Ligand SMILES: Nc1ncnc2c1ncn2[C@@H]1O[C@H](COP(=O)(O)OP(=O)(O)OP(=O)(O)O)[C@@H](O)[C@H]1O
């Protein structure tokens with residue numbers, strides 16, 4: 001009998017079967033991976049364990065006791081803490097105040113005790129100790145922090161509960177490698193003390209680094225429960241997707257080999273001395289069909305540049321040229337008009353119309369292009385366009401009229417990508433676009449990027465995943481404190497070079 005046993009778990013959402021007879025068994029002190037493709041049922045299983053979702057049927061035992069979780073509070077009482085893909089922070093409270101909320105589940109009122117704040121600060125100090133720069137400023141409003149740091153606050157809050165079981169559902173998806181290391185240190189500390197950690201991530205490198213065993217879900221059923229020291233990555237992928245997937249690097253190679261290194265191709269986007277509140281004197285060029293990677297530590301200006309080019313942040317000075325013509329971009333609408341598309345890093349806030357159907361989410365930005373005669377829309381054409389995007393990206397949905405929030409996290413991310421593809425852009429700004437999407441979907445997205453570049457689209461690519469950044473970019477410009485401090489040429493694209501440039505290590 002294992003410390004945690006979930007058996008015969010079933011869950012349907014209307015007509016969609018999320019879980020059919022899934023199970024999971026894990027021990028104290030173990031870091032147990034729960035993995036599978038987008039929509040395979042991972043979050044549903046995690047949420048059943050934590051009382052957020054009610055199963056149609058399930059047997060759950062913890063520490064030899066049968067237990068039923070009707071509400072999240074029951075899970076808290078059993079020492080189960082969780083971090084999901086969606087954050088639960090109070091944006092207007094400070095970092096410390098948010099973490100101190102961890103201790104208030106059993107108390108009334110909102111007034112925080114001094115001791116709670118002190119405990120919260122102590123936990124946060126441990127997290128902060130892992131960074132050399134100014135991450136997690138304790139008094140900052142959480143809403144003012146970049147997504148990765150907000151995510152760290154959320155993790156700190158779960159860790160502060162000192163749980164028996166800690167569920168991390170794609171908690172590292174928006175984190176850069178240095179941030180992931182800090183989280184891994186916290187995981188190791190907890191598991192050494194006997195906490196069971198259930199860890200879900202689409203980054204297989206993370207799975208192999210931190211997990212002991214894995215339960216693999218496929219279409220709501222268990223495809224395998226394996227000891228990770230016995231199983232190679234290719235086998236794991238095969239268990240997840242049910243067939244052997246091609247190597248992601250090969251697509252990257254395909255893009256990298258395409259002859260854009262050839263300096264003859266015209267410059268599509270030229271940025272000269274751009275300054276905003278977060279950027280200082282940024283100049284760069286991207287040619288037709290080129291993927292320009294944006295490198296550096298978390299939050300050094302990569303996303304800020306993409307937001308500025310999309311007209312979401314005010315330009316203080318500088319100029320932008322598209323295909324040789326100066327353009328003024330002060331609002332996203334203008335950017336879209338010029339053929340610039342942004343796939344944002346925070347899909348919840350910027351990427352989706354949460355209460356609208358999948359169909360609308362996919363088609364709204366490109367509707368005008370399909371109106372024929374101008375101003376006249378056809379439901380059939382809209383439907384066909386959405387289906388087309390759904391096919392290209394293999395989005396898993398029941399019905400296009402379903403609300404977009406009924407999709408699994410990774411499939412929501414694909415909708416954000418799909419809606420911009422339909423606008424047939426000239427310049428695509430990708431802000432950590434593969435966050436939360438599974439291995440196969442990543443390859444599909446890489447294929448999409450390859451297709452875009454083959455069509456001459458200029459791509460600016462920010463990624464928290466170094467391997468992906470190196471694999472897909474033709475060149476990388478490295479940001480540090482809002483400036484471009486280095487450019488890594490095609491023949492120099494190595495991890496060592498990128499890390500050194502990111503840290504701005506000065507050679508002796
Ligand atoms: N609230 C909901 N309403 C309707 N369907 C849902 C809801 N939540 C999840 N589903 C569906 O249940 C299935 C499993 O979703 P789940 O979120 O558990 O997947 P997942 O493995 O976590 O995927 P991802 O890797 O994309 O996060 C999916 O087909 C999803 O569309």
Ligand SMILES: [Mg+2]
Nearest residue numbers: 042043408409
């Ligand atoms: Mg999920």
